[in-house]
């Protein structure tokens with residue numbers, strides 16, 4: 030192998046997890062290269078609002094030396110939460126009084142802070158992994174679909190749910206949990222969709238019933254970003270013609286017949302083509318035997334139902350792996366043992382919680398179950 034193509038530390042995936050790792054290493058003078066499938070940072074709109082928690086995402090940002098930059102991109106007031114029933118009655122309303130521990134930021138803004146904090150050459154865009162293989166002695170070869178090939182001493186799979194690196198460590202594949210999220214956007218809602226804007230309020234709104242829900246966040250400029258949630262098998266969606274967005278949305282809205290109009294408008298009035306986001310998971314205690322020279326972090330390691338923790342966990346993983354390497358640069362295997370031990374127990378606990386949260390939202394006792402959760406009622410009683 031040509032020595033030119035050898036990179037000591039390779040991170041696959043420029044999501045929040047991979048970039049946090051690259052940044053923490055960079056702060057301590059350790060070089061890494063991030064290979065990302067997308068052709069540029071602006072190739073795709075980056076999700077919506079993320080609440081960044083004191084006990085994971087914020088710790089990672091401090092470790093990355095980016096906490097001050099993070100404070101600058103917080104959307105004030107967006108921590109407000111409310112729960113509605115299907116008739117639009119407010120069952121719980123928690124305004125953002127400025128004392129919350131989980132400020133909301135746009136995912137794209139957060140990713141940009143990380144990208145801006147790295148030298149340009151660190152992220153290699155347009156490098157989609159085609160295959161990975163072991164060369165022995167803990168080294169690996171990565172082949173990209175653009176025809177290039179590299180070798181590395183440490184390969185980190187931060188490449189999300191459908192990781193190409195994971196098969197080096199584990200035979201597990203993500204499984205569909207039976208819940209589909211359908212993403213819609215309403216723009217300029219304060220002018221064009223006043224009733225829906227009022228129903229959503231200043232932050233997050235959960236309108237729920239057993240097996241279905243309409244969950245929306247207010248984003249800057251009056252954008253309402255909605256995840257319609259339905260417990261349905263994937264083939265139910267195969268019967269819908271998504272080439273006609275309005276018809277497809279009307280079809281989905283039929284599942285919400287009898288719900289109040291300001292809620293169903295979040296579906297039927299969508300300004301963009303609806304995007305299906307099937308929810309997949311890895312097993313709760315997903316782990317692997319140590320394989321020299323390779324590890325995983327974030328969704329690649331522990332994919333779970335959305336519970337507001339996934340991006341936070343990916344960032345903490347990145348920071349913790351960075352710290353472990355910095356503490357033990359001459360013995361990467363020791364560093365990986367330390368990192369994985371902590372990650373396995375941290376992510377198993379969060380995976381259990383995330384399944385419970387999905388049940389609180391869409392289970393038989395919804396929406397009261399989520400109200401009780403917010404109110405701190407002991408659910409075991």
Ligand SMILES: Cc1cc2nc3c(=O)[nH]c(=O)nc-3n(C[C@H](O)[C@H](O)[C@H](O)COP(=O)(O)OP(=O)(O)OC[C@H]3O[C@@H](n4cnc5c(N)ncnc54)[C@H](O)[C@@H]3O)c2cc1C
Pocket residue numbers: 041042043044045046047064065066067078079080156157158159187188189190191192193210256306326327328329335336337338339340341342343
């Ligand atoms: C509908 C929904 C809502 C969510 N809401 C929240 C929330 O509110 N809060 C929260 O904390 N979490 C949330 N999550 C979870 C969160 O999105 C993930 O846990 C988080 O993005 C994981 O980060 P990551 O860096 O591990 O992976 P990703 O963000 O998936 O990044 C992986 C990167 O790898 C790249 N990549 C993939 N394959 C390849 C390849 N073959 N070659 C090269 N590059 C590749 C991708 O392009 C991507 O840039 C939500 C998830 C979903 C589905």
